[in-house]
Amino acid sequence: MTTTVLDDVSLGRYALLLPGAGSQLPSMARRLCRSFDCATEVLERAAKATGLDLVRLCREGTPAELTTAEVAHPAIVATGLAAAAALRRHLGGRWAPPAVVGGHSLGHFAALVEAGCLDFDDALRLVARRAQLMTEQTRSRPALMASLAGASPERVTEWCAACPPEHGVVVPACFNGPAQTVVSGDAAAVRWVGGRAGAEDGLRVKELPAGVASHSPLMKPVQRALRPELAAVPLSRPAVPLLLNSTGQVTRDVDALRTDLLDQLSVPVRWNDAMRALVASGITTVLDSGPGQVLARAAALHPELDPVALNFMHPLERAVPLP
Secondary structure (H helix, E strand, O other): OHHHHHHHHHOOOEEEEEOOOOOOOOOOOHHHHHHOHHHHHHHHHHHHHHOOOHHHHHHHOOOOOOOOHHHHHHHHHHHHHHHHHHHHHHHHHHOOOOOEEEEOOOHHHHHHHHOOOOOHHHHHHHHHHHHHHHHHHHHHOOEEEEEEEOOOHHHHHHHHHHOOHHHOOEEEEEEEEOOEEEEEEEHHHHHHHHHHHHOOOOOEEEEOOOOOOOOOHHHHHHHHHHHHHHHHOOOOOOOOOEEOOOOOOEEOOHHHHHHHHHHOOOOOEOHHHHHHHHHHHOOOEEEEOOOOOHHHHHHHOOOOOEEEEOOOOOOHHHHOOOO
16 A cells, blocks of 8 residues: 555655644644754744744644634644645655645645645735634634534534524534534534534534634625735646635636635535545545544545545654655
8 A cells, every 4th residue: 555655646646635724733743843844944934924933833832822713724724834845855756746736624725835826925824814804703703613423414404404593503514524514603503503413323523623613604704804815816827736615626727716715714615525526536545734634534435535644743754655
C-alpha cells in the first residue's frame, strides 16, 4: 500500500484535501515546525497577514486559546498550508502536483492557495475577516454545530424541519457521508435535534468546537458584509481542479470558485458528493492534510478510495515513507 501511495503522489495521481473549522487541536503544528523550517516560515507569513501570533498559537496553542473562530480559523488554514509545504519538502523531487485539491468548508481557502488560484496573504486576511464577522454574529445570537452519525441525511433533514420554532433555526450543514451529517443553527435548536438523534439506538451525537453556525441561514448577515471584499480579491485560473463545497462538483471555473466562497457560508457542504466526484474521476489515493484524520475517515466511507491521513502531529515519514 505504501509503495502505491508514493507512486501515486510522485505521478500526481492523488487528491489533496484540507480540513475546515472544528479540526483544530492543541499544539497542532509543533512537530511539523520541529521537522521542517518551511512550515515555520509559512506560519510566520500568516502571522504577518493576520496580526495574530500564529507561530505560537499553532505550535503551542491550548484548547482554550483555539476555541474562538477568530483564532481557530486562521490557525487551521495556516497550519494546513504549512503541512502542504512540509509534504513538498519531505518528498523533494518525488513530489508532483495533485490531480485535484479540495478544502472542506473553511479549508477551501487553503485549497485555493494550493491550487494557485488565491494569493496566500489575501486568503489569510479574508479568513481572519470572515471569522471576525462570524464571531460578531454569534455574540448576538448563540449558535452551535453538532455531528450526527448513524442516521441518513433524509432523517436528519426531517428532524431539523420538525424542530419547534421557539427553539430557533437548525439545518443540515454538512453532508459528510451516507450516515454522517452535521447540523447547524441556533444553539437550542441544534440541541433539540441532538436530543432526538441521541434517543435513537446506534446514533452518536457530538457537539463541535466550531463556535459559529456555519452553513446555515444565521450566516446571511456575514454573507452580505463579506460580499464586496470577496468580489474585490483577484482570483486566477487554478493550476489544478478544485472541489466545490456547495455542489460537490470539480471545476477550474474562476467564477464558480468565487461564488462558492460566498455561498458555502449559508448552504450545506456536499462533501459526500465531492468524494463521489473523486471516485468518478478515477482517483483512488486521497491525502488528508489535517492534524487528525477527519477527511480521511470521510473518504474511507467510499470503498473505491484509499485515504492516507498525513496527521502532521506525527512524522510525515510514517504516512508517506521514502525508499
